[in-house]
Amino acid sequence: MGRLIAEQVVTADGYAADPAGGIDFFESLIQPGEDGDVGLNDAEQLAYVAQVDAILFGATTYRMFADYWPKVDPEVEHIAELINRVPKFVVSNTLASAPWGDGEIEILRGDGVAAAAQLKQRFATIIVWGSLTLTDALFRSGLVDELHLRVVPVLLGSGRSFSPAEVGEGAGAGGLELDHVETKPGGVLSVRYLVR
Template identity: 35%
Template structure:
């Protein structure tokens, strides 16, 4: 676990089998020939909107990969913040974009991170000292997982399986114990879970001791 002062949170939508690819629409991310996008849309209810507003209220800054930044930047500036607290927060909060291909970022209060992404995120956590949330950004999350930089997971588990697609916990995930700190369940069966890092894994065994001779 890194020793930086800020809190890095991964907030993402997942299927029961761990897929996070393209929850919001068929054309969101077709990498690998993925044709099952939009799987989260028909599960939304009023409670999920309230929890979403609450979670973004708890975040101080947003960290995004290139693809998710482009999706968000094309959508959220067109949503009226007067009627949508999440839009108001996203459009006004500080945003940091990790990309090797973008030359500039134009969404309000966005900054392009340069150089090594792991070192840039460590510096960002130390400089800010507050809560930075990663949304989407599967490729970026794999780098952050391998570097052991993630402090909390805010996971929304949708009651379906896809059998294919990009997964949150892929190769390179560091073994770690987690503590469940909050649970909400929507009327459609979506579980909204918060986990915090809880040190190392405490290994044990159910093997029975051999009887004394």
Template identity: 35%
Template sequence: MELTVTEFVTLDGVMQSPGGPGEDPSGGFTHGGWVQPHGGPELGAHVVDIFSRADAFLLGRGTYEIFAGYWPRMTAPDDLIARPLNTLPKYVASTTLRRVDWANSTLLEGDTVEAVRRLKSSPGRELQVHGSCGLLQTLLRHDLVDVLHLHVIPVTLGSGRRLFGPGTQPRTLQLAASRITPKGVALLTYRRGGPLRTGTIGQPE
């Protein structure tokens, strides 16, 4: 399976608490809920399309707890996000959780990096990561991300947990798709492009 990461992110790189004011106030963060004013049918359809390609989910503890507290209550059969989240396998990376009760959830044991590599070697389409800021830093540090879907919201916050933290590997990414919604959200998809390339402006490559 390809490991794909989907994130809402501000122009200044913050990914904390996009969904609502109380979603993740850790660190004294007070700006939660910055996506909603910029949503719309185009953004919604894009997110549904991403979920339609999932064969499994990989979640960090915080995102697992947020999702598990909400999505099991969404039981409409035509809900194209709730259905895959509630029925497909979910793998949870956490050193503090002792059990996961959401249906079809499995707590990863042992070394997270090796566990993720084993999952990636399994047959299927996409192993999807949504949110999961702490887990994402581990995935980036070990170069495990194949595809990165960024929904860039036209706001700046100045504080909060960042998409790319210390330890992110220097890499070149290839833009695979891009478009802008009527409300100014940039929908960007990147694929791994190999090692970082550098050069001097004005000189031939």
């Protein structure tokens, strides 16, 4: 069975969106640090996405990515070519189509958990970026194998957590094993956990 990675950009106090659902705090991730770098340099980004065999989105995150990545000049954003090439799927019961550049990506209808479980049978490594509602369901079902956090040096005080409140309920639920931690320019912390 494949490995499913959930990656979230969160504030230092653990929020993935402000109370209105906004993600303006992401600006901290893309502001250059002292050496002109951001949260990940090109080589790191390319190596990170190169390990991915498929990308799974919820509808909201799909719209954000589809509005940006197919239009980006790969000479400027070197990772764009990889993102555009990797098989992509969106879980939605409302989207009529899912355009991506000159083509479309596959819409997975019905239960997002069942769809993700099927993808784990087909692909070795799947990543879910953002997609909070979908990620909540994947955590509840126990399908998340790794949690990657990019912690930005911002405090919101309130907002939307990156995981469902009930993920920690039950014996042994919600256990994480720290696998890697690294500081990045601009005060960004990159943390990788294995989900037990």
